[in-house]
Amino acid sequence: MTIQTIPFSNLISIDRTSAIPLFRQLANALLTLIRNGKIKPGHRLPSSREMAAMIKLNRTTVIAAYDELRSQGWLEVFGKKGIFISSQLPVINPKSFKPEKRFTPKGLSQSDFYRQINFDRPPYREIKPFHLLINDGYPDSRITPIDSLFNRYKALLSKADLHSPLMTGNVAGSLSLRRELADFLSKTRALNIETDNVLVSHGAQLAIYIAASMVLKAGSTVIVADMNYILADKLFEQLGARLVKVKVDENGIDVDAIEEICSRCLPDLLYIIPHHHHPTTVTLSAERRMKLVDIIRRYQLPVIEDDYDYDFHYNNSPILPLASADHNGYVLYVGSISKTLAPTIRLGYLVGDADFIRQASRLKQLMEIRGDVLFEESVAYLFTTGEFQRHLRRSVKLYRQRRDRFCELLKTSLGDLIQFTIPQGGMAVWIVFPQDYSISELSKRLYAKGVYLNDGSLYRYSDTINGIRVGFASLNDAEMEKFATALAQVK
Amino acid sequence: MTIQTIPFSNLISIDRTSAIPLFRQLANALLTLIRNGKIKPGHRLPSSREMAAMIKLNRTTVIAAYDELRSQGWLEVFGKKGIFISSQLPVINPKSFKPEKRFTPKGLSQSDFYRQINFDRPPYREIKPFHLLINDGYPDSRITPIDSLFNRYKALLSKADLHSPLMTGNVAGSLSLRRELADFLSKTRALNIETDNVLVSHGAQLAIYIAASMVLKAGSTVIVADMNYILADKLFEQLGARLVKVKVDENGIDVDAIEEICSRCLPDLLYIIPHHHHPTTVTLSAERRMKLVDIIRRYQLPVIEDDYDYDFHYNNSPILPLASADHNGYVLYVGSISKTLAPTIRLGYLVGDADFIRQASRLKQLMEIRGDVLFEESVAYLFTTGEFQRHLRRSVKLYRQRRDRFCELLKTSLGDLIQFTIPQGGMAVWIVFPQDYSISELSKRLYAKGVYLNDGSLYRYSDTINGIRVGFASLNDAEMEKFATALAQVK
Numbered sequence: 001m002t003i004q005t006i007p008f009s010n011l012i013s014i015d016r017t018s019a020i021p022l023f024r025q026l027a028n029a030l031l032t033l034i035r036n037g038k039i040k041p042g043h044r045l046p047s048s049r050e051m052a053a054m055i056k057l058n059r060t061t062v063i064a065a066y067d068e069l070r071s072q073g074w075l076e077v078f079g080k081k082g083i084f085i086s087s088q089l090p091v092i093n094p095k096s097f098k099p100e101k102r103f104t105p106k107g108l109s110q111s112d113f114y115r116q117i118n119f120d121r122p123p124y125r126e127i128k129p130f131h132l133l134i135n136d137g138y139p140d141s142r143i144t145p146i147d148s149l150f151n152r153y154k155a156l157l158s159k160a161d162l163h164s165p166l167m168t169g170n171v172a173g174s175l176s177l178r179r180e181l182a183d184f185l186s187k188t189r190a191l192n193i194e195t196d197n198v199l200v201s202h203g204a205q206l207a208i209y210i211a212a213s214m215v216l217k218a219g220s221t222v223i224v225a226d227m228n229y230i231l232a233d234k235l236f237e238q239l240g241a242r243l244v245k246v247k248v249d250e251n252g253i254d255v256d257a258i259e260e261i262c263s264r265c266l267p268d269l270l271y272i273i274p275h276h277h278h279p280t281t282v283t284l285s286a287e288r289r290m291k292l293v294d295i296i297r298r299y300q301l302p303v304i305e306d307d308y309d310y311d312f313h314y315n316n317s318p319i320l321p322l323a324s325a326d327h328n329g330y331v332l333y334v335g336s337i338s339k340t341l342a343p344t345i346r347l348g349y350l351v352g353d354a355d356f357i358r359q360a361s362r363l364k365q366l367m368e369i370r371g372d373v374l375f376e377e378s379v380a381y382l383f384t385t386g387e388f389q390r391h392l393r394r395s396v397k398l399y400r401q402r403r404d405r406f407c408e409l410l411k412t413s414l415g416d417l418i419q420f421t422i423p424q425g426g427m428a429v430w431i432v433f434p435q436d437y438s439i440s441e442l443s444k445r446l447y448a449k450g451v452y453l454n455d456g457s458l459y460r461y462s463d464t465i466n467g468i469r470v471g472f473a474s475l476n477d478a479e480m481e482k483f484a485t486a487l488a489q490v491k
Numbered sequence: 492m493t494i495q496t497i498p499f500s501n502l503i504s505i506d507r508t509s510a511i512p513l514f515r516q517l518a519n520a521l522l523t524l525i526r527n528g529k530i531k532p533g534h535r536l537p538s539s540r541e542m543a544a545m546i547k548l549n550r551t552t553v554i555a556a557y558d559e560l561r562s563q564g565w566l567e568v569f570g571k572k573g574i575f576i577s578s579q580l581p582v583i584n585p586k587s588f589k590p591e592k593r594f595t596p597k598g599l600s601q602s603d604f605y606r607q608i609n610f611d612r613p614p615y616r617e618i619k620p621f622h623l624l625i626n627d628g629y630p631d632s633r634i635t636p637i638d639s640l641f642n643r644y645k646a647l648l649s650k651a652d653l654h655s656p657l658m659t660g661n662v663a664g665s666l667s668l669r670r671e672l673a674d675f676l677s678k679t680r681a682l683n684i685e686t687d688n689v690l691v692s693h694g695a696q697l698a699i700y701i702a703a704s705m706v707l708k709a710g711s712t713v714i715v716a717d718m719n720y721i722l723a724d725k726l727f728e729q730l731g732a733r734l735v736k737v738k739v740d741e742n743g744i745d746v747d748a749i750e751e752i753c754s755r756c757l758p759d760l761l762y763i764i765p766h767h768h769h770p771t772t773v774t775l776s777a778e779r780r781m782k783l784v785d786i787i788r789r790y791q792l793p794v795i796e797d798d799y800d801y802d803f804h805y806n807n808s809p810i811l812p813l814a815s816a817d818h819n820g821y822v823l824y825v826g827s828i829s830k831t832l833a834p835t836i837r838l839g840y841l842v843g844d845a846d847f848i849r850q851a852s853r854l855k856q857l858m859e860i861r862g863d864v865l866f867e868e869s870v871a872y873l874f875t876t877g878e879f880q881r882h883l884r885r886s887v888k889l890y891r892q893r894r895d896r897f898c899e900l901l902k903t904s905l906g907d908l909i910q911f912t913i914p915q916g917g918m919a920v921w922i923v924f925p926q927d928y929s930i931s932e933l934s935k936r937l938y939a940k941g942v943y944l945n946d947g948s949l950y951r952y953s954d955t956i957n958g959i960r961v962g963f964a965s966l967n968d969a970e971m972e973k974f975a976t977a978l979a980q981v982k
Contacts, residue, residue: 019880020678024808028681035781035816071807073777088778090785113759113793113821114705117853141648150641157632157833187511190519202693202837205860214605218709235857268604286564287579290526294581302604316562317515325526330604342648344865346693362608366726367858369696374835389510 006039008046008054022057023064030065034074034085041089044082045075117238132482134453136279137309137428137471141342143398145382145391149341152378171369172361173200173349174376180383181349189310190324191333196354199361202371204308204336204348209235210360210367211304211332211350212269216241220268223261225253227465229278230458232271232306241268248277250421252284255291262299270296270303275310275318276426279459279469283319283424293325300330308336311392312473313425314400329353337379339427340392347371347379399427399473402480406472409484414491427473433466445490451483497530499537499545513548514555521556525565525576532580535573536566608729623973625944627770628800628919628962632833634889636873636882640832643869662860663852664691664840665867671874672840680801681815682824687845690852693862695799695827695839700726701851701858702795702823702841703760707732711759714752716744718956720769721949723762723797732759739768741912743775746782753790761787761794766801766809767917770950770960774810774915784816791821799827802883803964804916805891820844828870830918831883838862838870890918890964893971897963900975905982918964924957936981942974 012029014022033039045051048066052059066083069075076086172178178198185191185198201207216222218240224233226245233243244267246257253272261267272292274284284292296303305322323333329352337347350360382388407422407429419432433439439456446453456468475483503520505513524530536542539557543550557574560566567577663669669689676682676689692698707713709731715724717736724734735758737748744763752758763783765775775783787794796813814824820843828838841851873879898913898920910923924930930947937944947959966974 018678027808028811031811032681032815035784068808072810086777090778090782113791114847114850115708117850117857144648146645146648150645154637154641157635157637157835187509190523203859206858209858217606231857231860238854238857286577287581291581293526300604317518317559319563320519320522324523344648344861344863346859346861346863356605359605359608363729366608366722366729367697367700368694368837369722370835370837372835372837 008051009056011038012055014055014057023061023068026055026057026061026065027068030069031074034089037091039085041085041091042087043085045084047082118234131447131450131452132479134451134483135343135471135474136454136458136469137426138343138474139339139341139395139427140398140474140476141344143391143395144342144345145387146342148382148385148387149375149378152381153374156374156377170373171365172196172198172357173371174373174380176380177376177383180380184383184389185333185335185351189307190320191351192324193351194354197351197357199350199352199357199364200371200376201348201350201364202368203338203346204306204334205231205235206346206364206367207334207348207350208232208271208304208306210364211334211352212236212239212241212271213363214356214360215269215302215304215332221265223258223267223270225272225277227279227459227462228271229273229306236269236271248280248282250282252277252282252288253292255288255295258292259295262295262301266299266301268302270301271306272303272322273306273308274322275307275313276423278306278308279428279467280430281421281423281426281428281469286319289319289322293322293327296322296327296330300328303327303331304334305331306334308334309339309426310335311340312396312399312427314396314403315424318425323351329356332356340388340395341379347376395473402472402475403429405477406475406480409480410487413484413488417491428469428471431468431470433468435464435466437466439466439468442490446486449486449490451486499542500547502529503546505546505548513552514559517546517548517552517556518559521560522565525580528582530576532576532582533578534576536575538573609725622938622941622943623970625942625974626834626962626965627945627949627960628917629834629965630830630832630886630918631889631965631967632835634882634886635833635836636878637833639873639876639878640866640869643872644865647865647868661864662856663687663689663848664862665864665871667871668867668874671871675874675880676824676826676842680798681811682842683815684842685845688842688848690841690843690848690855691862691867692839692841692855693859694829694837695797695825696722696726697837697855697858698825698839698841699723699762699795699797701855702825702843703727703730703732703762704854705847705851706760706793706795706823712756714749714758714761716763716768718770718950718953719762720764720797727760727762739771739773741773743768743773743779744783746779746786749783750786750790753786753792757790757792759793761792762797763794763813764797764799765813766798766804767914769797769799770919770958771921772912772914772917772919772960777810780810780813784813784818787813787818787821791819794818794822795825796822797825799825800830800917801826802831803887803890803918805887805894806915809916814842820847823847831879831886832870838867886964893963893966894920896968897966897971900971901978904975904979908982919960919962922959922961924959926955926957928957930957930959933981937977940977940981942977 011033012026014025018025046054048059048062052062066075070077074086075083077083175195177200179195181198182193182195186193201210212235216236216239220241221244222236222241223244223246225248236243244261247254252274258270274289276283295301303322307321310318310321321333323331333351335349338345403423410420410429417433420429423429443453443455459465459467459469502524503517505516509516537545539550539553543553557566561568565577566574568574666686668691670686672689673684673686677684692701703726707727707730711732712735713727713732714735714737716739718739727734735752738745743765749761765780767774786792794813798812801809801812812824814822824842826840829836894914901911901920908924911920914920934944934946950956950958950960
C-alpha cells in the first residue's frame with residue numbers, strides 16, 4: 001500500500017531562511033504527520049526522487065531526512081521494495097480520540113489537573129525604559145561592587161580542579177560563605193552560631209519558603225501581623241496553613257495578643273519582622289521583644305524572624321534580633337544579602353539549629369540541587385577582604401542621606417495630603433493617604449509624567465488602610481527631584 | 492535598689508581586636524544580661540564613671556553604650572538619680588522557665604516542631620583542591636562564554652533607568668529570555684510555543700519542583716521509572732506523593748505497563764526522561780513514544796517530561812520530545828540551560844499551557860520573588876547574538892570526541908570487568924559492575940590516587956543493580972588519562 005496520493009507539497013512547509021537545516025525540517029515535518037496518524041504504520045513513502053520532486057528539495061536532502069528518521073526507528077527499508085513507515089509503530093487515529101472521563105484517585109471528577117494559585121500582584125503597566133521606576137525598597141545597584149565579584153568568579157570558573165570540590169557536597173551552600181556569614185552575624189547581631197547553623201539560599205524569600213515548608217503542613221496555623229508582608233502570607237496559605245492575624249501598632253506587633261492565642265491553642269508558627277516591619281516600617285519595642293522571647297520559650301513557639309534589612313538602621317544601632325536571645329532553637333532567623341548587593345542578585349540565608357539546617361538543606365537540594373556556588377564563593381571573598389563590610393557602611397551612609405532628603409521632598413510636594421513617620425531604617429517610607437484619595441488614580445497621573453509607581457492595591461489589606469510603600473534608597477538626587485516634581489504637579 | 496555588687500568585669504568580655512566598636516560590644520553585652528534576666532527592670536546601673544573603671548574602658552565608650560541602649564528603650568534616666576533598666580520591661584527569671592507541654596493542634600504530642608527529610612546523598616569525603624573530581628555528567632565550565640555574559644550584565648547593572656523595568660513585572664522570568672527560549676525551542680524541538688508558554692527558573696530542578704507542586708498533593712500517585720533520577724523521586728515523596736514504579740529496558744520505560752496502570756486507576760502524574768534516561772542513559776524508542784503520546788491523550792495523563800540534555804545528542808539528531816506532539820497541554824516540558832553553560836549557573840525552564848505557566852509563575856514568585864533578571868537578560872543576549880547556539884555546537888562537537896575517547900579508555904583500563912553501552916548523547920556513561928564488585932571500595936582506592944569518584948550508593952536502587960554514572964564531558968584529555976590510569980591501577 002503506497003501513499004503517493006498524499007499531497008505532501010501541501011502538508012510539508014519548508015522555510016529556506018531558517019537556521020534549521022532543510023533535512024531536519026523535512027524529517028520533523030514527516031514525523032509530525034506520522035505521530036498525528038496522517039501517515040500510518042506500514043505505509044510506503046515516496047522514493048527520495050519522487051519526494052524531492054514533489055516538495056522541490058534537493059534529493060540528497062530527502063535522503064538525509066529519511067536516514068535520520070530511519071536511525072530513530074520511525075522508518076524501515078525493505079531492499080528494493082522501498083521505504084516504509086515502521087510497522088512496529090502503533091496505529092493512531094488522528095483527532096478521533098475520545099478522552100476517558102478523568103477521575104482523581106478519590107473518584108471525584110476535576111476540571112483541571114493543576115491547582116490555581118490564589119494570588120496576583122497588580123499587573124504592571126508597560127514600563128518604558130525611559131520611565132523612572134519607584135520601587136518599594138530596593139538598594140541602588142549602581143554602587144554594587146560588581147567588578148570584584150565578577151573578577152573573583154572568573155578566576156574560580158577557569159580553575160576546574162579548584163572549583164570542582166567547591167561545587168559539591170555543600171548542599172547548604174558554599175562553605176566559605178556560610179563561614180563568613182556565621183562570623184558576620186555573630187559580630188553584628190550577637191548570634192551565637194557556627195558555619196553549620198547557616199544555610200545559603202537563592203534569596204531570603206526562598207529561605208522563608210524552606211523554613212515554612214519544614215514546619216507547616218495542611219491545616220497548620222500561623223500567627224502573622226495585620227498587615228503583613230503579603231508574599232509571606234500567600235506563601236503560608238499556599239502551604240495549606242491558616243493565618244491568625246494580630247494587630248500592629250507603632251511599637252510593633254501586639255505580643256499580649258500572641259500570648260492569648262498561644263494560651264488557647266498553640267499555633268504552629270509565628271512569622272514576625274521585628275525591624276522595619278513590612279510594609280509599615282515600625283520596629284518592635286524593647287519591652288515587647290523581651291515579652292515575646294519569654295512567650296517563645298514558655299510555649300516553645302516556632303518563629304520565623306524575618307530580619308531582611310537589619311543592616312540598614314540609621315538613627316542608632318539596630319536592636320539585636322530575637323534570635324540572639326536564648327530560645328532553644330525555636331527562632332529561625334532569615335536575612336538577605338540582596339538588600340546589600342543588588343535586588344537582582346538573589347542571595348539570602350536561614351539560620352537555625354544545626355540539625356534543623358541539615359534537614360532544611362536536604363529540602364533545598366530537592367528544590368534547586370545547589371545554588372551558584374561560584375557566585376557564593378565570590379561573595380564570601382568580598383567578606384574576607386572586607387569589601388562587603390565597607391560597601392555596607394558606604395550604603396548606610398548614602399541611604400541615610402537619601403532618606404532625609406526624600407522625606408523633605410515628600411513634605412514639600414505632598415504637604416498635608418499625606419501622613420508618614422520618618423523610618424528609623426530600611427529603604428522605604430510608608431505613606432498614608434486620606435480614605436477618599438485614590439492612589440490608583442495618582443499612579444495613572446504619574447505614569448503620564450514618565451514616573452512609574454504601583455497603584456497601592458498590594459497594601460489594601462482592609463478598607464481602612466490607604467497607604468503605599470515608597471522606596472528611596474535606589475534614587476539619586478536628580479531622580480528624587482523628578483519624582484517630587486511630578487508628585488507636586490499631579491497630586 | 493542598685494546592682495553595683497554585680498561583677499560586671501566577670502560578666503562582660505570586650506575584644507579590643509574586633510572590628511565591632513567597643514561601645515557596641517558593651518551595649519550588646521549589657522543587653523544580653525538584661526534579656527537573660529541577670530539584671531532586672533528597675534535596677535540601677537553603675538554610673539558611666541564607675542562602669543568604666545570596673546571594666547577598664549574609656550568613660551566616653553560607656554556613655555555611648557548607655558545612650559545606645561537608652562535610645563532603643565532598654566534603659567531610662569531619671570535626672571540625678573541615675574540610669575536604670577527600664578521599668579517597662581517584663582521580669583524574666585533566667586533559666587527557671589518550665590516549658591509548657593507542647594501539643595500539636597490535633598492534640599498529639601510531638602517531639603520536634605519540624606519535619607525530617609528522608610533523604611541524604613552519600614556524604615562526600617573531603618575533596619582536596621588537587622583532587623580530580625569525576626562528576627556524574629557536568630559540562631566543562633572552562634569553555635563557558637563568561638566574558639560575554641558578564642560584560643552584558645555590567646552594562647545592564649549600571650543603567651538604572653533601563654534595568655528597573657527589566658526587574659519588575661515578569662514573575663515568570665526575563666521577557667527577553669522567555670522570548671528567545673520560545674524561539675529556540677520551537678526551532679530545535681518543534682514545540683509550538685510562544686513567550687507566554689515559558690517560565691524561567693533557578694535550575695531545571697526548581698522547574699520540576701514547581702511543576703510537581705502545581706499538580707501533586709498529599710496522597711497523589713506518580714508513575715516513575717525504576718530506576719529513576721533520585722532527586723525527582725525524593726521531591727515527589729517530599730510533596731506527599733506515592734511512587735508507582737515501572738521498569739526500564741534498553742528501549743526506555745515500559746509503556747504497556749503505564750497503560751495498564753492508567754486503566755486500573757488513573758495516576759496524577761507521569762515523570763519521564765525520554766532522552767538519555769537518568770541514570771542509565773537509554774532513549775525511549777519511536778514505537779513507545781507514539782504509544783505513550785496516545786496514552787497521554789486518551790487518559791489525559793499529566794506528564795513532566797524532563798529533557799535535561801536534549802541538545803547533547805551525538806549519533807543522529809535527537810528524537811523530538813513528547814511535548815512536540817498534540818497533547819492538549821498535558822505534557823509539562825522541563826529543560827536546562829545549566830547543562831549548556833555551566834553547572835553552577837542555575838537556569839532552567841518549564842514549558843506548558845499559557846494558563847498553567849501563569850499559575851506556576853505565581854507559585855514561583857512565592858518561592859523566590861524573581862530570578863536574577865539581569866543575568867537572565869544577559870543569557871538572552873547570548874541567544875540574540877547567536878553566541879549561545881555557537882557555543883552549543885562547539886560543545887556538542889567537543890563532548891562527542893570526549894565520549895569516544897572516554898569509552899576507549901574505559902575499555903582499555905577496565906576491560907571485561909565492566910559492561911556499558913556507548914551513550915547516544917548526554918554527558919555520562921552508565922557503567923555496570925559485577926554483583927560482587929564493590930564500587931565503594933573502588934572509590935576509596937581511587938581517592939588515595941587523588942581521584943574523587945562517588946561510591947555508587949546513589950544508584951543502588953535494588954540488590955541487583957551495581958552501577959555508577961560517570962561523567963566525561965567536563966574532562967580534558969589529560970584528566971581522562973589520569974582517571975583511566977588510576978582505574979587501571981586500582982581496579
